[in-house]
Amino acid sequence: MPVVKSAAFDVDTYLAELPADRRTHATVLRDLCRTELTGYTEVMAYGMPNYQYGGTSEIAFAVQRNYLSFYLMRDDVREAFASRLADQDMGKGCLRFRGPAGPDVELVRDLLRAVARDPGGRVC
Numbered sequence: 001m002p003v004v005k006s007a008a009f010d011v012d013t014y015l016a017e018l019p020a021d022r023r024t025h026a027t028v029l030r031d032l033c034r035t036e037l038t039g040y041t042e043v044m045a046y047g048m049p050n051y052q053y054g055g056t057s058e059i060a061f062a063v064q065r066n067y068l069s070f071y072l073m074r075d076d077v078r079e080a081f082a083s084r085l086a087d088q089d090m091g092k093g094c095l096r097f098r099g100p101a102g103p104d105v106e107l108v109r110d111l112l113r114a115v116a117r118d119p120g121g122r123v124c
Helices: 011-016 020-036 075-080 105-117
Strands: 041-045 048-053 056-063 068-072 094-097
Touching: 011 020, 011 041, 011 048, 020 041, 020 048, 020 056, 020 068, 020 105, 041 056, 056 105, 068 105, 075 105
Parallel strands: none
Antiparallel strands: 041 048, 048 056, 056 068, 068 094
């Protein structure tokens, strides 16, 4: 199972490499990104799915050994959602989803919609 970096050349291959349970959660994130980030390009970068606007990655996700990472590379959106993110398992720029419940779909959708409202915003 990939840990952060994958040699996959596209997101379909990346997802196909994952165990079924992990693939389900990663597919939820992909579907949300593809739905909400119109005008963004889906690419593999840094060994994980990335969503770029104007060639700059603003969102990414990766299946880690113990969790699913959702990378929010927009400082402005993280700041705007500080109160909702305060109780989340966070790294500097990533949200970690652990356990069988998978990603918080409502939170991720809201974050993606905020990113999409101002594409090309301030990236960390």
